[in-house]
Amino acid sequence: MASLNVGNLGEYLREQRRNAQLSLRQLADAAGVSNPYLSQIERGLRKPSAEVLQQVAKALRISAETLYVRAGILDAERDRDEVETRAVILADPTLNERQKQVLLQIYESFRKENGFGVGEAVEDLGEGAAEEAPDDTDVPSDTVVRGTRTAGGSDAGPRRTAG
Template structure:
């Protein structure tokens, strides 16, 4: 069943890339992935991580949540709930455009920080973050 999602996200990525009038090479360069890897994703041969999907979404100028839904990482209801905050920020007439962008960046960075350990099995965020969480236990290990 996972291969169905992998194929769906690959087909969706190819469609988005073509709509953006980008070549495979251009998108790969913009997202910081190799051409062969992106080609394998588009053909449904590879399952990209949440981090790679986020890089691809940024390069395509679409929401990462849209790709997460296509990949089966997030269901549509969760995505709709997550999109309410950015929509509210963008709709607020009392905020300037730079203020809106700053709020959106902070919101996204918090979400990314909280999502990464679960999405990537802790490997991306493991250094530093785990040391802070283990705070009281660390000094005893250092004094061996």
């Protein structure tokens, strides 16, 4: 079977899987795809659908948009800056999920304020992909970006009061 031109998707997936310390079988189970199919994707023998990429991204806890770009589903040039910024935020192991979502909301609100569309990279990929790009840019008034205080009142850093 000849290798398909899917960029470096397979290599990237293998690297992300190893970084997450998951075996091929563990990732396949978590993503709900077969072990042989995932192996073929990693070796560049299969080009997965956006839905499969989303499942794999969710299992790896990485940005689905990054996988879409690497698979050639999204236009890399048009969406590169936004996708890379979102990917870096989502991949940061020092932030919890709530902190990542708040940071993404702040980032997206600044993009809107500056006249750039938000979530355009995922608008044509279906409902599941939209989960990766929250539409709600309202950030709770007591959110502190530096430190980790959120509307829930939990924090892992210095306690600060928003003004």
